Amino acid sequence: MGEMLYQGKVKQVWSTDDPSMLEFRFTNQISVFDQIIPSLIPRKGESLNRTTAHWFNL
Secondary structure, eight states: OOOEEEEOSSEEEEEOSSTTOEEEEEOSEEEETTEEEEEEOTTHHHHHHHHHHHHHHO
């Protein structure tokens, strides 16, 4: 496990053993106008992760 490089309201970025690769971790939390809403959206983190992976692969 690497070290956390960045933490936002709904995302964390971690280093990996491979210096050319980063690990993104998304939560199911909702962030609106710089506020975190207490309710969650099921599988939101997974969806954001898949979307990010798609665009990085392109």
